[in-house]
Amino acid sequence: MLIMSLAFILLLLLGVPIAFVMGISSVAYIFSSSNFELFGTAPLRIFQGVQNFGLLAIPLFVFVGELMNSGGITTRLIRFANVVIGHFRGGLAYVNVATNVFLASILGSANAQTAMMSRVMVPAMEKEGYKKEFSSALTVSSALLGPIIPPSLVFIIYGVISETSITKMFLAGIIPGILLAVGIMILIYIASIRENFPKSERATVGKIREAFLSVFPALIIPIIILIGILSGVFTATESAAAAALVAFIVGFFIYRELKLKELPKILLNTAMNTAIVTFIFSMAGLSSWVLAFERVPNEVAEFLVNISDNPIIFLLLLNIILFITGMFIDGIPAMIILVPILLPVAMNLGIDPVHFGIIVSINLTIGLITPPVGTALFIATSIGGIRMETLARTLIPFIFVAYLMLLIITYVPSITLLIPNLFG
Template identity: 60%
Template structure:
């Protein structure tokens, strides 16, 4: 019966049904096909129980902070500062794309949301400067990977709640991996810039650079305050989300004076819509995972994986392949809720730190978003910029390879993810 259940899940996913509905319909199908109709009475309780966690409160607050920063002119100032800072290098706008995404990653925390925003901002600008549209779109897609890695990260929040791991440790542990991935992209861009002879801007005067820095300083201060506040114990990760929203409101409304009273209904509506989508996925994934547990799938899969190898490195390789494939077709939050309860106990038996495992999983799933043939971020950028999926695939592959190299470093060098959290403790 469980085989048919998984087959129905795969079929619904293949025909393009949204992941939340795939999870819900598969669960209901299982209940009716097994005549366990009494399980229907437990579904509402399981769904509400899956979203009744204090840590999840950070999601709408960070989404709100992102909406306020975008509407308040904070995003445009970050782009200008990045352009003044690195625009004079050959391929300067490509670096600007990466640096801006790094700034925004610490605010938005979602690859899909970040991609949609940056595709509209950076791709047309790079095209006007003489960059190939395909390269610009691929770079924007790849740079969005920083969203689920650099704190605050929605995937880190979901993992922390699911695995009962400190979200603050996840945030701190993601800093070095985020820097490594950014560095890898910068080195790749350097090589491509020389090969393709990309344009470069004149170096801005020191006075203009200082001015751009001070204009962007309030924007940059928000992620810094989040990290410093968590490190010093001033507030929890959830409270830091409220602080970020409050600061974004003050900066956008009173310092930059770009947020007007009439903007709030749309800001709040966008926040509510995205939060509802995330919450619905979590609720559906909870009942789907419940059915898997009812059929003892976690225990069976754990026993199978342990029987395959007793080598921690081989286990990590299996997990990397598994989550790369899963990340191509399943929403990252749903994948974490379904698979983490299954694999985390096995990872613990190999002596893998739960923070390291969570960061590896999150990056793994993020890479799946830009991995052909079904990476969802690629579909988003392709539809926005009108670049064919085939051309985009060809240009994005070098970035996928760089991302995988960074992923293996993080997986096989635990200190990359555990060193900073150990200092915090």
């Protein structure tokens, strides 16, 4: 086991992609143990890592995002939000958050929203007189709503790993996502008073009606997803297929901005992004099998219980572990590695697996904007043309607000479980 741990840490420090890290370190363990019969079972474990129906939702939701980008849906969402709330002081900053809420109800990816909104909102806010560092920090922190407000790729992956209902995870993310959005808006309000942010003229009723009619077809997508899941008409995976169909109809037939010649590129991007996640899952299947073979989850569980069997202390330790992990490993690989180890301990302490999943998902999502390895940070700096150090420093109050909301969600389970319990 020592050889596997050393190989894992060394490869991680060398910047090797996490899928290769898990695969190579697992093979190193088999060689070091001289138990070569394990190689006969390894291919089966790799295949089992991706043999789950819930994973089918991932390429479908990625496909939805690609269709939205090319179909003119995003720009209409921004225009509608600006017409409705742009007249408040700091209105464009509120528009940034509101648009991310809309996009989160369709895309489910923080990195996708960071890339999309950094191209659109940061230049628009700069033009209105906002500082680039604040605009970039607000954009990247608002993009955290992507994996929290359903549908969410992170929730799908957690549901697959933990065998928890993905539908319940979707329902559980609604209030925490709104809570985080409110926290960011309060921060904007404080900053708008201190910095005297600009505001635009109040839109007329006619302009509001025109903007709403323009964006209404796009709003059908999240409505179909939520109503379909809540009513039981289709599963979370089937909702992704329905959303993809509606996104295509809206972009091609209604807005007429989606062109058939763009479909090959859209499908290629979808396939590439899906292949990355699938490869990570297959290598995680091998790595998890090796860890289970060595009884690592059992030893970690015994260690944590020996520290304290108090759920409050455990949740505090959990958030600390996840915070440190999220600084160095992306959310999805970290979840694949840690959830099989930590979830059994949480359940033994009486913590609901849905509540546990929300805590893990939000904590690791915040890791996307914490240095040194926050992928959303790299996306924002490369697109926005801002230094990493400057952006990281400006993000400090946003990170503080995000973790404050996380602590509230951690120790008030009813915030997470209210809606899932209402729908049985």
